[in-house]
Amino acid sequence: MLGLLVIIVVSWVLLHFIEKKSIDALGIIPYEKRLIQFLIGLFFMMLVTFLTIYIESVVLTVDWQLKSPIDYTLIFKSFMYHLRSALTEDLIFRGAILYILISKLGAKWALLISAAAFGVYHVFSYGMTSERFVPIFYVILVTGFTGYVWAYTFNKTKSIMMALGFHLGYNLVMTFFYTSQPYGELLFTELSRINVSELNGLYYALFKGLFPSIITLAFVKFLLLFDLKLFIIKQQT
Template sequence: MIGILIAIVLSWLLLHLIEKKNILVLGFLPIAKRLKQFSIGFLVTGSLCVLVQYVEAYLKSSAWILNDHISNEIVLKSFWWDFKSVLTEELIFRGALLYILIQKIGSHKSILISAIAFGIYHWFSYGVLGNVMAMILVFIGTGLMGYAWAWAFSKTKSIMLAFGLHLGWNFTYNTLFSKGPLGELVFISQGGNELTDWMSFVNFITGWVLVPVFILIYVSYFVKEETVLKPKSA
């Protein structure tokens, strides 16, 4: 929670000092519209993540079973953990800095810079620094995701769709399918075989390339480009 508060304060300061704006320019209003964008984004990536997990289970000949020890309290705590971590990343990578960059150098270059920074950041968060192949794969997957989410920010003039897209994936991946750092949660993988090199490649393409490409298609064709209305001169 402290991290979020620091990110909010720093975002507000940057926007005030550089653009003479407040944090509301990140698109939190109108509330109903932004909550709708958030919800749609959450459902899109959540659904994609479910499909990816079942593709992996098919390739491994494994099955997902409900954890007998799971409880509503544990799920809520895990959701809150995902919520905090995602919001912090969004404020950093699709927040004030991206907004300011777009104002200064335009959306195309800004989106690319944001995506590159997001990919590099995950070298450290995933602990793959020094492993060249892992660094390449992580950069491709998270960089493409970062590009899609930054583009969503640019088109909607709001952080909320990108936030929903990001949280939908992370919550489903970490909490529902127990793939995150919090251990076994809602569903647990049972049985199956280790993936061969070829099957591992197919699994990587499915989850780390096709998913962000699908999201890019969604943002390109189904997300409307919004404009910021400027006040009329007297």
């Protein structure tokens, strides 16, 4: 929590002295429309992640066992933990620095820089610095493209909220099914799956990694065309 507070203070300082803007330039204060953005992002990404896991279960014949009893207290703790961690990462990669980069360099270059930084960051956060080139490239590609889509969402909506919903929704659903720290396998435990060739495994890994972000990008573009007024919020100075 202290780290998050420090990031918020640093963000305020950067925006105040470089852009002459308040912290709300990031669209972080939860007005009604921003809460709608957050909830749309959260539930959409949860749906997409469930769909991705369902496809994996069919393609790889994954057998899941539902946990009993379900620990709802643990699920709530996971929700709060991932809300804090997602907000922390979003403020770093899709916060004040991205806002300033967009202002100074334009959206095209700012989004690419943010995406590249997000991808490289995950190589270190996953502890993959000693891995071979292919796994490192895969992580940078997948997480970098994800970061690009979320940065694009921030730029178009003028708010951190929808991308935060995407981020939280994905991380939360993944903890329902897969081993993770500090929370994992909250609803299901994997019992078995079929083995596939290395090449087919690579193809599927690319699909699993890129499919959610491709669908999300298309979804955001559709929403912006459908009702622009819902997602563009006048920034406060």
